[in-house]
Structures are given as structure tokens and as C-alpha cells.
Amino acid sequence: MKLKALLALFFGVIAVFAFSPFNLWPLAFFSFIGLVALSINVNAKKSAIIAFFWGLGFFGAGVHWIYVSIQQYGELPIPVALLLLSLLIGYLSLYPALFAFLLNRLAKPYSFVQLVIAAPALWQLTEFLRGWILSGFSWLQLGYTQLNSPLKAYLPIFGVNFLNLFVPMLCGLLLYLFSIRHRIHRLTIYLVVVSILVFSVITGYLSPIHWTKVDTSRKVELALVQGNIQQSLKWNKDQLETTLSTYKQLTQAHLSSADIIIWPEAAITDAELNQQDYLTALDKQARENKTTVATGIIDVRYRHHDIDVFNSIIVLGDRVPYAYLNDNRYSKHHLVPFGEYIPLAQLFKPIAQLLNVPVSSMTAGERTQPPLMMQGFKFTTVICYEIILPELILDNFQPDTDFLLTISNDAWFGNTIGPWQHLQMAQTRAVEFGRSLIRSTNNGITAVINPQGEIIDQLPQFEQAVLSVSVSPSIGETPFAIWGNWPYWSLTLLLFLITFWFKIRK
Known part of the structure; x- marks a missing residue:
């Protein structure tokens, strides 16, 4: 035995x-x-x-x-x-x-x-x-x-x-x-x-x-910004201004050349309401350059005697000027136990308190949400852990979806095999749905994946950099997307x- x-x-x-x-x-x-x-x-x-x-x-x-x-x-x-x-x-x-x-x-x-x-x-x-x-x-x-x-x-x-x-x-x-x-x-x-x-x-x-066909008649220039903010500093209030400055500086050089610029999950480590001036200025600058910027952010909403906290991605610089709670946004639906919410709160609350997680009482977004619209392209979007859930993407995928998009922050897991396993699951989603997948992360692995699950280009981990790549959308549906x-x-x-x-x- x-x-x-x-x-x-x-x-x-x-x-x-x-x-x-x-x-x-x-x-x-x-x-x-x-x-x-x-x-x-x-x-x-x-x-x-x-x-x-x-x-x-x-x-x-x-x-x-x-x-x-x-x-x-x-x-x-x-x-x-x-x-x-x-x-x-x-x-x-x-x-x-x-x-x-x-x-x-x-x-x-x-x-x-x-x-x-x-x-x-x-x-x-x-x-x-x-x-x-x-x-x-x-x-x-x-x-x-x-x-x-x-x-x-x-x-x-x-x-x-x-x-x-x-x-x-x-x-x-x-x-x-x-x-x-x-x-x-x-x-x-x-x-x-x-x-x-x-x-x-x-x-x-x-x-x-x-099973799907790349539409070479259409093309989008992408710039994926990898800020490489250390996780130990990311949620420190004294780090906020440095973080905002870092992403703005990395973005400046690509405002005139990229059609769409994507920042990772919770790139802005502050409540959306607190950053209205910053977001409005960035939105105006993006529209002046005919560029769209998508960023991960924390959306804190106050209602009566309660608070809802959403892990969201919002779009700036599109045709309509930015306004708080506009429709062109996605809020994470499937929250990570102990990281973003506490299952069986009364039983496991002591464990959550031990873990000292910055945001461990978040609110889930709706299961089905409209695709993000950027420069006329439709992006079926999920955040971080959600990319491992094909059923969730099935519920949000549309026949005319152009790309899959996921933003993430794998800095929680350091230099381990975890981020590579996460990337592999993202590659699998690209194959299942026959769509190129855009993956923007804080410290890696930022990558663009083709409909065959092959990595077109990627950034090295733990480097502050911007990945610029030209991608065409796909048309048609795989049997899996239909069945x-x-x-x-x-x-x-x-x-x-x-x-x-x-x-x-x-």
C-alpha cells in the first residue's frame, strides 16, 4: 500500500x-x-x-x-x-x-x-x-x-x-x-x-x-502596455501617482501610431470616481489622436448603506467622450475565491483577514455583457481568471465578434509556472473560438495569439515595455462556438x- x-x-x-x-x-x-x-x-x-x-x-x-x-x-x-x-x-x-x-x-x-x-x-x-x-x-x-x-x-x-x-x-x-x-x-x-x-x-x-477565416481587408494596430509594477507596491497609496505617470508615459509614444492601446487589469489602482480628471484628460488626448485606450480599473459605486466594487475595463477615446458609467465597459463576472470575494463569508472570513488581500469583497458583474467596441471592432472580453472558463465566453461570444480580449495581473505569482499555465489556457480559447486573442498583463505574459493558438508576438516577463502588433480580425464560427x-x-x-x-x- x-x-x-x-x-x-x-x-x-x-x-x-x-x-x-x-x-x-x-x-x-x-x-x-x-x-x-x-x-x-x-x-x-x-x-x-x-x-x-x-x-x-x-x-x-x-x-x-x-x-x-x-x-x-x-x-x-x-x-x-x-x-x-x-x-x-x-x-x-x-x-x-x-x-x-x-x-x-x-x-x-x-x-x-x-x-x-x-x-x-x-x-x-x-x-x-x-x-x-x-x-x-x-x-x-x-x-x-x-x-x-x-x-x-x-x-x-x-x-x-x-x-x-x-x-x-x-x-x-x-x-x-x-x-x-x-x-x-x-x-x-x-x-x-x-x-x-x-x-x-x-x-x-x-x-x-x-474553421474561421482571417479578414485581411481589415486591420488594427495594437499597442499593449506592460507597466511591470511590482505587486508589493501596486496597491500602496504612495505608488499611485508613479503608476499613473508610468502608464501615461509609456502610452504617449504610441498615441499617433496605434489604433487601440490596452492597459492591463487594474492598471489604475484607484476608484474610477477618484480619477475623473485623469480619465477625462486621457480620453480627450486619445480622441485628438484618433486612438482608443482601454484600461483596467476599480469601479466603486455607493448605494444606500452599501458599496459595490467592480473589477472593470473601460474604454477611452472612442467616438463618444468618456463619462462615468458609460455603456462601453466590462465588469468581471467570475470572481476569484479569497482573492476577490469570500465564499461562505462567516466561515472563511478569518482566512481572508489573514491573507491581507487589497480587494477581497468585490461585486460580480452580469454574466452576459455586450462586447467592447473599439475603432469599429468588437471584442469579447474577460478579465484574468475568467479566460479559463469557456462556458463564460460562450455566453458572451457573438458570431460577429472580431477578437477575444483578456487583461490580467499575474504579478501575484512571481517567476513561477503559474503565468505560463494561464497563457496556455488563453491559447486554447483562441483555438476553440477561431479568433485572435489579445492578452495585456502587468508584468507578463503579454501576448497576441492567432486563431490556431500560436503566439504571434509577446513581451518578456518582468520588463516595462509596449508590444506593438498589427492584427486582422476573423470571420465565421467554429463548431464549438455554435454547439x-x-x-x-x-x-x-x-x-x-x-x-x-x-x-x-x-
Whole structure:
């Protein structure tokens, strides 16, 4: 049992190397096969323990970077920071443990039903729960590891959730074939070979297809401003004037050359109401140069005896002069637990107070909001963490959307793998929707991504710079943008029905 737990820990760790910045995508298969193989031929309780250790390895190696924001920027003593990080990793590890426990109870070990039908369905169920309970944390889904594999061809058709289901299915099939290798019939071998060939042909046919078309008749000159304001200083009141001066200075050189200038999330670290003179002057200057400026800002609204605080992006310099609460803005809908709001406030409020987060009681914007309009182009917009939520973008995406836009501040996570994982998920959104994606950040990774998920250009991390790039919009829709997650949910439901049918018949 101890050996299996240690092996499970190892298999969990190596899965992280399938994600960015390492991109060794075959390790995702190797890791999941190891998880299932170790946990299915024991009783349900031992199965859950083994999978829990897999989770400790996976999430311990995969989200250790949260320690930077807890300890360095939350200003907690190291033992307390390590305790909170351990609690988070332990909590996340409960989901693979639940997966293994249910898999053990629902089907016969090493059966086709268990490995190929029940396993992917149960994995997707527990992953859904991980992304939903307490508003969720759907980071490190296995589907993202396939951005650089041949399976990428299925992203614009079915989306990343389908790959998160399909990867375990392929792993289960490989494990099942290995388990019956001594009693396999010749006909079965032929069927497997033919199936692999057919799958390879289909994948090869789909890979070069571009579901959307770049409209080269239209073009926009972008300037993405990376202020590189240190997170330890960012919210210091004495730093505000320096921050405002920095962004204004970096912007000046591009007012006459860029059509659209984009500042990152909360570039202006003050309430929008407090900066009306600054915003009005910048708006006037942008319009005089026929340029548009979009910036992240905190919008504080007072109502009766309460206060609403929104994490917003506003547009300046457009056709209509800037006015507070104008329509051309986006307010973040999906807030980050403990960072932007407190789930189950009465229970977790002491933890939030410990973390010393500058803005931890924010208000969610509407789930569906109009696209931002800039220079006649439509931008479907999300802020920071929201880029990992394809369902949210589906609800806001329109057939005539020109670009996807996300602004972020990954300075919370320092020089770790966290920002690279975040960028990988943004690349996946570009592929799913067949649109170029614009990503402006405080200290990196600022980048422009094409509809195939490839980085056109990017800025180095931790440098104060401006990324200038010319981009054309895309027209048309990918199958995923039209269908959404219906095919994936239908397949998941079918797998569950088959699993329970066999269970009942038994």
C-alpha cells in the first residue's frame, strides 16, 4: 500500500510536465494510466487513498506557485502560508480520490466498462465538481495538455472539456488492451489496428482545417502596455501617482501610431470616481489622436448603506467622450475565491483577514455583457481568471465578434509556472473560438495569439515595455462556438447510462 501511494505521488507529479511551459503532452497519458492502474485492483477505501496521493503530487507540483501570493503578498508567516497551501492541495486532492472510490464501486476491475466507459465519465464528473463547488478552481484540466498534440484538431469542434473526457477514455482503452494481452483474439487485434488507422486519418484530415477565416481587408494596430509594477507596491497609496505617470508615459509614444492601446487589469489602482480628471484628460488626448485606450480599473459605486466594487475595463477615446458609467465597459463576472470575494463569508472570513488581500469583497458583474467596441471592432472580453472558463465566453461570444480580449495581473505569482499555465489556457480559447486573442498583463505574459493558438508576438516577463502588433480580425464560427458543450455533455451522459445499465444488469 505504501509503495502504491508513493508511486501514485510520482505519477501525479509528472502530469504537471505535460502542461506549459514544459509541454511534454504524452506524460498526461502516462500519468492517468498510472493513477487508474494503481487504484482499481484494491478495495474502495484503499483506492481513494491512492488517488488522494496522486492528487497531492499533481496539485502540489502544479499549483505550488499560489504560495507566492499567500506568503509574499499576503504577508503571512511561512508556517501559516505553508499550512494554507497544504489545506488547498489536500482539498483539491479529494476530487481524484472521489473519482477512484466511485470507479471502484461502479464496475468490475479491469473490465471494458470500468476502464473505457465509467472512468472517463466519472473523471469528468469530479472535474466538473472541482470547477463548480465554492465557485470552483478548474485549473490544470488534462485537456489543456493536448494543445500541442494531434488532438488539438478537436478543440475548435468540441472544446477542451471534450479532450478532458477523451484523454481518460484513450488511457482506459490502452490499459484495457494491456490487461487482456494474453487472451486477445486475432480479430480483436485487427479491429484495434483498423480503429487506430481510422482515428489517425480523421485526426490528420481535421488538423489543417481552419474553421474561421482571417479578414485581411481589415486591420488594427495594437499597442499593449506592460507597466511591470511590482505587486508589493501596486496597491500602496504612495505608488499611485508613479503608476499613473508610468502608464501615461509609456502610452504617449504610441498615441499617433496605434489604433487601440490596452492597459492591463487594474492598471489604475484607484476608484474610477477618484480619477475623473485623469480619465477625462486621457480620453480627450486619445480622441485628438484618433486612438482608443482601454484600461483596467476599480469601479466603486455607493448605494444606500452599501458599496459595490467592480473589477472593470473601460474604454477611452472612442467616438463618444468618456463619462462615468458609460455603456462601453466590462465588469468581471467570475470572481476569484479569497482573492476577490469570500465564499461562505462567516466561515472563511478569518482566512481572508489573514491573507491581507487589497480587494477581497468585490461585486460580480452580469454574466452576459455586450462586447467592447473599439475603432469599429468588437471584442469579447474577460478579465484574468475568467479566460479559463469557456462556458463564460460562450455566453458572451457573438458570431460577429472580431477578437477575444483578456487583461490580467499575474504579478501575484512571481517567476513561477503559474503565468505560463494561464497563457496556455488563453491559447486554447483562441483555438476553440477561431479568433485572435489579445492578452495585456502587468508584468507578463503579454501576448497576441492567432486563431490556431500560436503566439504571434509577446513581451518578456518582468520588463516595462509596449508590444506593438498589427492584427486582422476573423470571420465565421467554429463548431464549438455554435454547439457549445452539448456534444460533450451528451457523450458524458451516454457513458453514465451505459455504466449504470451494466451495474443494474449485474
